[in-house]
Amino acid sequence: MRIQIDRLPAPLWQRLLIPVVSIFLTFVITAGFVTAVDANPFEATYYFLLDPFSSRVKGIEILVKATPLLLTGASVAFAFAGGYWNIGAEGQLYMGAVAATAVGLQMHDASPWIAIPLIVLGGIAAGMGWAVIPALMKVRLKIDEVVTTLLLNSVAIFIVSALLNGPWRDPVSQWPQSPEIAAAAIFPRLIPRARLHLGFLIAIGVIILFWFVMKRTAFGVKMRAVGINREAARFSGIHVDRVMFTVALVSGGIAGLAGAGEVAGIHFHLIDAISPGYGYTGILIATLGSLNAIGIGLAAVFIGLIDTGAQTVSRVLGVPVFLGDVIQASLLLVTLGMLLLQNYRIMLKRKG
Amino acid sequence: MTANPSTGPAVEMRGITKRFGSVLANSGIDFKLDRQEIHALLGENGAGKTTLMRILFGLYQADEGEIFVRGESATIRSPKEAIARGIGMVSQHFALVPTLTVTENIILGTTSGLPLRMEQAHERVANAAKQFNMAVDPAARVQDLSVGQRQRVEILKALYRQAKVLILDEPTAVLIPQEVDLLFESLRKLRDNGLSVIFISHKLHEVMSITDHVTVLRGGAVAGAVQTSSTNPKELARMMVGHAAARARKSEATASPGQAALVIDRVNAEDNKGLPALKDISLTVKAGEILGLAGVSGNGQTELAEVLSGIRQVSSGRVTVNDRDVTNADPQALMAAGVGRIPEDSRANVIGQMSVAQNIVIEHIDDYSRNGLLDRKGITQHAREIISEYQIKTGLEDHIRTLSGGNLQKVVLARVLSGSPRVLIIAQPTRGLDVAATEYVRGKLLEQREEGAAILLISEDLDEILQLSDRIAVIYEGQIMDVVDAEKAEIDRLGLLMAGVVHE
Numbered sequence: 001m002r003i004q005i006d007r008l009p010a011p012l013w014q015r016l017l018i019p020v021v022s023i024f025l026t027f028v029i030t031a032g033f034v035t036a037v038d039a040n041p042f043e044a045t046y047y048f049l050l051d052p053f054s055s056r057v058k059g060i061e062i063l064v065k066a067t068p069l070l071l072t073g074a075s076v077a078f079a080f081a082g083g084y085w086n087i088g089a090e091g092q093l094y095m096g097a098v099a100a101t102a103v104g105l106q107m108h109d110a111s112p113w114i115a116i117p118l119i120v121l122g123g124i125a126a127g128m129g130w131a132v133i134p135a136l137m138k139v140r141l142k143i144d145e146v147v148t149t150l151l152l153n154s155v156a157i158f159i160v161s162a163l164l165n166g167p168w169r170d171p172v173s174q175w176p177q178s179p180e181i182a183a184a185a186i187f188p189r190l191i192p193r194a195r196l197h198l199g200f201l202i203a204i205g206v207i208i209l210f211w212f213v214m215k216r217t218a219f220g221v222k223m224r225a226v227g228i229n230r231e232a233a234r235f236s237g238i239h240v241d242r243v244m245f246t247v248a249l250v251s252g253g254i255a256g257l258a259g260a261g262e263v264a265g266i267h268f269h270l271i272d273a274i275s276p277g278y279g280y281t282g283i284l285i286a287t288l289g290s291l292n293a294i295g296i297g298l299a300a301v302f303i304g305l306i307d308t309g310a311q312t313v314s315r316v317l318g319v320p321v322f323l324g325d326v327i328q329a330s331l332l333l334v335t336l337g338m339l340l341l342q343n344y345r346i347m348l349k350r351k352g
Numbered sequence: 353m354t355a356n357p358s359t360g361p362a363v364e365m366r367g368i369t370k371r372f373g374s375v376l377a378n379s380g381i382d383f384k385l386d387r388q389e390i391h392a393l394l395g396e397n398g399a400g401k402t403t404l405m406r407i408l409f410g411l412y413q414a415d416e417g418e419i420f421v422r423g424e425s426a427t428i429r430s431p432k433e434a435i436a437r438g439i440g441m442v443s444q445h446f447a448l449v450p451t452l453t454v455t456e457n458i459i460l461g462t463t464s465g466l467p468l469r470m471e472q473a474h475e476r477v478a479n480a481a482k483q484f485n486m487a488v489d490p491a492a493r494v495q496d497l498s499v500g501q502r503q504r505v506e507i508l509k510a511l512y513r514q515a516k517v518l519i520l521d522e523p524t525a526v527l528i529p530q531e532v533d534l535l536f537e538s539l540r541k542l543r544d545n546g547l548s549v550i551f552i553s554h555k556l557h558e559v560m561s562i563t564d565h566v567t568v569l570r571g572g573a574v575a576g577a578v579q580t581s582s583t584n585p586k587e588l589a590r591m592m593v594g595h596a597a598a599r600a601r602k603s604e605a606t607a608s609p610g611q612a613a614l615v616i617d618r619v620n621a622e623d624n625k626g627l628p629a630l631k632d633i634s635l636t637v638k639a640g641e642i643l644g645l646a647g648v649s650g651n652g653q654t655e656l657a658e659v660l661s662g663i664r665q666v667s668s669g670r671v672t673v674n675d676r677d678v679t680n681a682d683p684q685a686l687m688a689a690g691v692g693r694i695p696e697d698s699r700a701n702v703i704g705q706m707s708v709a710q711n712i713v714i715e716h717i718d719d720y721s722r723n724g725l726l727d728r729k730g731i732t733q734h735a736r737e738i739i740s741e742y743q744i745k746t747g748l749e750d751h752i753r754t755l756s757g758g759n760l761q762k763v764v765l766a767r768v769l770s771g772s773p774r775v776l777i778i779a780q781p782t783r784g785l786d787v788a789a790t791e792y793v794r795g796k797l798l799e800q801r802e803e804g805a806a807i808l809l810i811s812e813d814l815d816e817i818l819q820l821s822d823r824i825a826v827i828y829e830g831q832i833m834d835v836v837d838a839e840k841a842e843i844d845r846l847g848l849l850m851a852g853v854v855h856e
Binding site for chain 2: 216217218219220221222224225228229231232233234235236237238239
């Protein structure tokens with residue numbers, strides 16, 4: 001017997017094995033650390049991956065966590081698929097949150113039918129507006145968007161800080177957080193006594209739209225062509241710069257929407273830590289999901305799951321919080337590495 | 353043979369044969385390089401020059417034949433063994449690390465063990481530079497050097513490794529004229545100091561001015577070996593091009609060409625480095641004729657094809673298609689004006705990880721969509737028709753990169769011809785294709801000519817040009833040397849024009 005490896009798309013059974021093997025390898029890698037802090041590694045794995053499914057409330061919480069990730073994942077994937085390396089979803093999310101807060105604070109006399117569309121549009125517009133800067137620099141001046149989008153993230157976060165420590169500081173508590181937005185602008189809950197909100201449905205809608213644009217529209221063909229082979233796209237008569245500019249704006253808009261969702265669906269006011277790096281996690285999700293809609297959906301829920309699990313692990317087992325981070329990071333790294341196997345077909349061959 | 357090692361020629365290759373699959377790249381080649389001479393290896397693209405030299409440098413192994421270095425029989429299995437025998441090679445693409453200094457580049461791979469004594473190395477390199485008369489600063493970073501200086505570093509690198517035989521693969525292709533003069537001066541001095549040089553080239557005037565002997569290759573075999581002083585450019589050009597190509601002329605229907613469809617008027621353009629690539633190019637192609645553009649690669653053909661494909665700007669001049677000004681028009685505008693384009697490298701100009709069907713319609717994707725939504729039925733139907741009409745062996749949804757060269761070229765051809773273009777810009781249409789696919793593509797081009805399309809055929813394959821063209825233009829260093837009637841074209845003269853010789 002010998003093992004033969006070919007560079008071919010892997011068959012389905014092999015793909016399904018990828019998460020299983022990933023979890024097993026992560027267990028092997030992290031068991032030592034978990035044991036070192038006097039916890040049981042089997043128990044830790046249980047709380048990480050299975051306990052979130054043990055009750056309705058916990059299960060719904062996975063989707064709550066997944067909501068912003070679905071959006072930032074779609075944002076980044078859309079940009080990457082169009083050959084535009086937007087690393088700035090984090091900053092675009094923050095600007096979306098700023099705009100959503102600004103709109104939300106003005107809606108005290110409005111009906112929800114007006115307030116909610118406005119807060120959504122505000123978030124999208126602000127994300128787009130923030131994305132215009134690097135997009136213009138890319139298209140007009142050929143400045144690398146990886147650097148500009150990344151640097152603008154810090155700028156956006158500082159703008160939020162400045163607002164919270166200045167004009168928007170809560171007048172009552174003096175905390176660096178904005179006053180609460182108007183009740184009319186708050187996203188309705190989807191299920192009683194759970195945090196799942198309208199934003200989740202919007203995110204699902206965006207994922208479906210993402211699929212539709214990529215697969216069913218002329219623009220989708222053009223942007224994929226640009227993403228795969230820019231020179232060939234140009235030769236074929238596609239206006240590469242125009243396509244990339246559009247892609248950058250749409251990507252920014254989706255990220256801005258994620259920010260609006262966090263304000264209107266979860267926090268109800270702007271805070272410094274509105275995102276624990278959702279924009280960066282979006283890059284991970286886009287990559288894990290191979291830039292396609294179903295992949296992004298699964299990856300976002302998967303990360304939502306281990307985010308939920310990480311909280312439980314440290315609380316229930318009394319282990320340091322950072323151990324959750326270690327396990328989470330190991331799992332992601334292993335999974336990412338294992339995804340390489342998608343491109344190979346492994347076969348056992350009898351010597352003949 | 354038991355030649356005395358101290359008296360044998362620097363290199364002798366006997367009966368070298370090398371096959372790549374079914375292609376015979378070298379066929380029984382004899383080649384002798386004397387000591388202290390500069391010896392030209394002359395031939396068109398694909399004549400087998402580079403293959404022969406790669407065998408000598410150990411990059412390929414010959415299927416048959418023997419190599420002697422200074423009279424000793426030698427088996428050379430790798431560049432390392434070639435270097436050990438005193439053979440150095442400078443290819444067109446320099447193998448230098450831009451961020452390292454000259455010294456670091458030169459000693460790279462020659463050092464053994466630690467510690468690395470940088471100051472000593474510096475000194476040794478500086479001494480070598482002085483000894484060989486190669487003016488380079490050992491401390492300079494390679495990225496700050498001009499192309500000519502980099503080439504000198506490459507040569508110095510070979511000399512530093514005790515090369516007695518230096519192979520230069522088209523060394524002047526990347527140089528400006530002043531640098532060429534400097535290079536030649538150095539080479540003469542090096543020869544006088546004992547070095548033997550193999551100078552690969554297809555530029556006749558350079559061969560005439562710098563070399564002592566010339567070996568001409570054609571179609572993988574030796575077409576002649578002569579002393580430079582006893583030959584002339586005309587004879588060399590004849591050896592290079594040959595009389596072969598019994599002109600399998602196209603269908604004799606000398607369709608009377610119609611009006612001027614494509615007019616290129618004093619066009620100038622620059623290459624990617626910003627150097628002039630096209631100099632006052634003027635050409636006219638009439639409806640119903642094929643104008644062949646012959647030339648050795650790298651003389652502006654790529655840039656001209658790009659200008660006419662809408663992906664390179666001209667700096668001056670005018671291009672019109674059926675009296676419509678399309679100067680610096682983008683691909684969409686060109687296609688709207690009735691121009692069909694087949695790119696030089698089809699594989700690089702399709703969207704590899706997209707389906708064959710989508711690649712077929714991508715140039716007209718907006719015509720295959722309604723309100724931005726893809727007309728999937730229309731796309732499938734059109735692609736299916738094309739695949740069966742052109743007998744392309746593929747499925748509709750296969751990624752186009754999985755296709756063979758011939759099938760891929762058929763897709764590109766079909767995509768262009770299905771738009772019924774009035775003007776065709778065709779670059780290297782059969783490069784890398786097998787015989788059947790080549791015949792198919794050529795047949796299609798002739799069919800288009802019968803139907804009244806104006807075709808500009810840019811090809812480095814002179815046989816192809818002769819076989820298909822009504823008139824032949826020759827390009828050399830970005831200029832049109834002459835335009836001749838294909839019926840009256842003399843191969844000798846074409847060869848001379850391609851080599852840049854206007855008057856004999």
